[in-house]
Amino acid sequence: MGLLANAALVAGVAVAAMQAPAVASPHPTTQAIHVPCSTPALASAITTANLSPAILKLAPNCSYNLTTALPLITGRITLKGTANTAIKRDPGAVALRILEVSPAGNLTVEDLFILNGQLGSTDGAGIRNEGNLYLRRVTVSGNQTSTGSGGGLYNLGRATIRNSLFTTNLTLTGNGAGIYNNGDLHIIDSAVAGNVLNNHGGGIYTAAGRTSKVVRTAVNGNLSATQAGGGIASAGITTLDNSWVRLNKSILAGGGVVVLPGGVVTLHRSGVRDNSPTNCAPVNTVQGCVN
Secondary structure: OHHHHHHHHHHHHHHHHHHOOOOOOOOOOOEEEEEOOOHHHHHHHHHHHHHOOEEEEEOOOOEEEEOOOOOOEOOEEEEEOOOOOEEEEOOOOOOEOOEEEOOOOEEEEEEEEEEOOEEOOOOOOOEEEOOEEEEEEEEEEOOEEOOOOOOOEEEOOEEEEEOOEEEOOEEOOOOOOOEEEOOEEEEEOOEEEOOEEOOOOOOEEEOOOOEEEEEOOEEEOOEEOOOOOOOEEEOOEEEEEOOEEEOOEEOOOOOOEEEOOOOEEEEEOOEEEOOEOOOEEOOOOOOOOOO
C-alpha cells in the first residue's frame, strides 16, 4: 500500500507539472547572427541585435573598415571575431569612434582588434562605455584623441578586461592614453604598453571617486611627455595585485605611478621598477614603492 501511495503521489506531482501554465523566460533567447565581411552588414546586425540579444559572429580574416560610426550599443550584444578579425577606422574617413556602449547597453567583445579610432575634443576614440563592457582576447591599438581623454578606452560604467592588450594609443592633451577609468574597472591577465600622452596616466588613469583593480597585468613602456604618471595616474582608488609597472617614463617625477590629490594606489605582491625619472610620486605615497 505504501508503494502505491508513493506512486500516486509522484503521478499527481507529474500531472500537476504538466498542467502548470508556461512561464516566460526572464531573459530573451540569444540568437547567433553570422555577419559577412561588410561594414554595412555589421551596422545592420548591431541595429538588429539592439532589439533582441545576439551573438554577432564576425567573418574570419576580415577588416571592417569604418567610414561612418557604427550604431550605439543599447542592447545585449556579443561581437565574436577570430584572431584576424578587426574593426577599424578607414584611413580616409572623418574622425570617428570605433564602439560606443550606452548606459543600457551590455557589450562583450572577443577575439577582435579595435583599431585607429580618431577623435578631436571627445573621449574614448577606441571604445566609450557607459554600460557594461567585457573584453576577452582583444587588442585595442592606434586610437587617438586630441583634447579628449581615453585614447583606447573611456569607461564611465563597468568594464572587465581579460587577456587583452592596450597599446600605441595616443591622447594629446587629455588623460589616460590607454585607459581612462571614470567608473569601475577590472583588468586581469592583460597588458597596457606603449601608450603615449602629454598629461597624466599614459597607461591607466583612475578618476576621483572611481576604482581600478589591476590583476596579473603588465603596465610597461608608457610615456607622459610633459607631466607625470607615465604608467599609472590615480585620483581615485587603484589596486595592483600580482602586477608589474616597469619601464615607463615621464618628464616629471613618478614615471611609473603618480598619486594625484585624493588618490590612493595600493600594491599587493606587485612591483614598480625601472621607471624614469622615478618610480612613484609623491615620495612615500605608495607603500612598497622604492625610488
